[in-house]
Amino acid sequence: MRVLMVEDEKVLADTVRRGLINEGFVVDLTHDGVSGLSAATENPYDVILLDLMLPLKNGYDVLKELRQRKVWTPVLMLTAKDGEYDQTDAFDLGADDYLTKPFSFLVLVARIRALIRRGAPERPVVLTLGSLTLDPVDRSVRRSGRLISLTAREFGLLQYLMRRHDQIVSKSEILDNVWDSAYEGGDNVVEVYIGYLRRKIDAPFGVSSLATVRGMGYLLSAEKIPEGAAGQ
Template identity: 45%
Template sequence: MKVLVVEDDEKLSGFIQKGLEAEGFVVDLCRDGDDGYALATTREYDAMVLDIMLPGRDGLSILRNLRERDIGTPVIVLTARGSLNERLDGLKLGADDYMMKPFYVEELVARLHVVTRRATGSGKSILSNGEVSLNLVTREVRIGEEAIELTAREFALLSYLMRSPGRVFSRAQICEHVWNYHFDPGTNIVDVYIQKLRKKLAGDGEIIETVRGVGYRIREES
């Protein structure tokens, strides 16, 4: 799950970044409206967090332009307390939710889960396929009835793959979305984490299939 955060306040953006990353989100951060718009239009994100007051170009303008260009990425806008108009304008322009500053990062995380779930089709917070099921909110993973403990990275990887069972993901795609590496083909970290998941998930049959020369996929069963 990749999120673009456009927020100029360093302290706040730092907290947001850390909070989201601890939950397994991959975060791109920028502090400037123009830069934010450029990133939002040139890359794919699963959601955006957009401050209204920004240097360079305000958040509402960015949001309007995104929607005009039919970019439907879920957006949560951040507004100053009290400025009711900003909130209303934001929602009118196609924001999916808003938060008033100051707020708890945990709450932002929860709302991000909501809007991304809403966007990922079914609106469900549980991904399941075969005997594997994965609760995106509580971060519980079950294989059959047995609960499995996963680390943050492992969960991020598994949930990324589980969003499209049967679809093959290349290592480069996985690196991009799960690690935010746009480069460095010299790493085998994806392979390593696939092995970790296989070991932990070890059920009947291969849950994660290798597609030689291409990448990996979840065996489709549901």
């Protein structure tokens, strides 16, 4: 079982490396993002341990480039940052697991073995619905190939709706899954952002894909041409 560890804290890296070797792993070690990316793309690994804060290229960018190059090796992020947004960003970019420092070595080994058992099946990362596509790796949205600029919140809302396409989702479900748990405002903010999305993903293209279901919520489906719009 071969592991790549990309970690700039050399004392920690050497300690973990020795421990993993004692557990029967073969461990390659790099100390910056550029070297880590090079090693990860040029050699086969069962798991990559990737620090978030790295010199030359940070862990987010390394992970993003790996997935763009279709390197699907399971990635376990190691970081001192434990904010929920940091974890969400890592998973959106294609991370498979996340462990905050300081961590238990036994837990680390258990996580690595779990990832190895799971393996690295090739994963489609681009969400597609009709002519609308969303790529969580480069955080881009396109309709019929045309790039659409969205804010971070609009992107998160669209991503959630695309994952639940052809299902009615309520305002409360959207708030629970798209807004921060500390949000204390009213649910009317969802209606506002639904309006923002319609003006960006539908209106410029003369289609209708995001519908309001009165009293129930919202429904995203493949685009339709609104009645009376044909030939305009």
